[in-house]
Amino acid sequence: MPLANILRPNSLDEYLGQPHLIGPGKPITESLKRNLVFSMIFWGPPGVGKTTLARIIAKEQRREFYELSAVSAGKADIRVIIENERKQKRLDQSTLAPVLFLDEIHRFNKAQQDFLLPYVETGELLLIGATTENPSFEIISALLSRTKVYTLQQLNHDELYKVIHRSQDYWKDAEHISIKIDKNTKDWLVEYSAGDARKLLNTLEHTKALYDQITIENIKASLQSNLIRYDKAGEEHYDTISAFIKSMRASNSSAALYYLARMVHAGEDPKFIARRMVVFASEDIGLAAPTALVVANEVFRAVETIGYPEAQINLAHGVAYLSNCKKNRSAYDAYFAALDDVKKHGNLPIPLHLRNAPTKLMKELGYGKGYEMYPDSKESLLPEKLKDKNYFS
Numbered sequence: 001m002p003l004a005n006i007l008r009p010n011s012l013d014e015y016l017g018q019p020h021l022i023g024p025g026k027p028i029t030e031s032l033k034r035n036l037v038f039s040m041i042f043w044g045p046p047g048v049g050k051t052t053l054a055r056i057i058a059k060e061q062r063r064e065f066y067e068l069s070a071v072s073a074g075k076a077d078i079r080v081i082i083e084n085e086r087k088q089k090r091l092d093q094s095t096l097a098p099v100l101f102l103d104e105i106h107r108f109n110k111a112q113q114d115f116l117l118p119y120v121e122t123g124e125l126l127l128i129g130a131t132t133e134n135p136s137f138e139i140i141s142a143l144l145s146r147t148k149v150y151t152l153q154q155l156n157h158d159e160l161y162k163v164i165h166r167s168q169d170y171w172k173d174a175e176h177i178s179i180k181i182d183k184n185t186k187d188w189l190v191e192y193s194a195g196d197a198r199k200l201l202n203t204l205e206h207t208k209a210l211y212d213q214i215t216i217e218n219i220k221a222s223l224q225s226n227l228i229r230y231d232k233a234g235e236e237h238y239d240t241i242s243a244f245i246k247s248m249r250a251s252n253s254s255a256a257l258y259y260l261a262r263m264v265h266a267g268e269d270p271k272f273i274a275r276r277m278v279v280f281a282s283e284d285i286g287l288a289a290p291t292a293l294v295v296a297n298e299v300f301r302a303v304e305t306i307g308y309p310e311a312q313i314n315l316a317h318g319v320a321y322l323s324n325c326k327k328n329r330s331a332y333d334a335y336f337a338a339l340d341d342v343k344k345h346g347n348l349p350i351p352l353h354l355r356n357a358p359t360k361l362m363k364e365l366g367y368g369k370g371y372e373m374y375p376d377s378k379e380s381l382l383p384e385k386l387k388d389k390n391y392f393s
Contacts, residue, residue: 154195
């Protein structure tokens with residue numbers, strides 16, 4: 001059994017990380033204490049304890065635990081679970097609904113997610129989904145409305161040091177081997193793991209198996225490839241996409257293509273990249289080249305249809321085009337200036353001649369009176385309080 005599984009915590013007391021969710025007065029601890037557990041989605045980077053937390057919840061509640069991966073599972077697998085549980089319910093009415101842990105839930109398409117709805121709604125399943133992608137984009141709204149989304153964070157340095165110590169204690173107690181790891185090596189491991197406990201434990205286990213002693217040199221030798229430090233939901237993720245956008249904004253196609261290559265090589269979701277390009281086309285290019293939005297949308301469609309590895313060519317094509325377009329943020333700036341006035345003044349009265357007049361009374365009140373289909377372009381059509389505003393000035 002892999003070391004990461006051996007050292008998997010079995011209770012909330014053993015669980016490391018997520019102090020905003022676990023602990024006195026925190027939502028998950030309190031929900032278990034009060035027996036008010038409901039379907040939920042864990043959103044966070046790899047190796048932070050999403051699966052472990054789902055197992056602990058099932059164990060604390062004494063519920064049957066089913067674990068599926070949305071990468072390979074489908075409706076048929078869920079039907080089997082439902083049928084098994086309905087048979088069990090007929091035998092024992094006190095049986096609690098099982099926990100269905102669905103890893104990579106964002107991999108389920110809309111139809112598959114729709115299929116889950118009635119079972120979550122009726123409480124036949126206590127669904128716990130896990131995802132590294134933003135649920136707002138990847139989970140259908142109907143399912144989101146029936147679940148509570150919890151965000152899990154990367155483990156901090158202190159928590160990762162505790163993971164290292166637990167592995168040393170395990171080897172000492174179970175294998176009667178004392179593995180010494182000096183401070184520099186621990187520091188290197190913690191930095192390399194980037195908040196991912198599973199990555200840290202796998203690195204420790206592999207290095208020990210090959211070299212018996214864990215040093216920086218042995219760790220580096222055990223790593224078979226020079227992996228780029230890139231966490232799809234962490235700091236590197238946001239830093240890289242920020243550099244990517246800013247490079248296109250600066251019309252620096254070389255830099256933009258470089259940051260694109262970094263994201264693609266690290267396995268970033270191509271739809272996430274293409275989605276940001278669609279936003280960029282309107283936000284930064286706008287009226288300077290209206291076709292930019294058409295190109296960006298076609299890149300998104302191509303990426304959605306083709307997927308990796310060929311989709312990287314579509315992305316590169318789009319990035320080169322968007323980078324070299326002239327930039328104009330006037331539509332973006334004008335809209336948000338108007339939005340500021342909406343927030344500041346609320347729903348100001350619309351000029352009477354612009355209002356709809358479907359009834360006789362409305363016509364008598366002056367609704368639509370004096371409206372000209374093609375008025376003087378200098379005439380303000382804004383509410384009286386804003387009549388002198390020009391958002392495009």
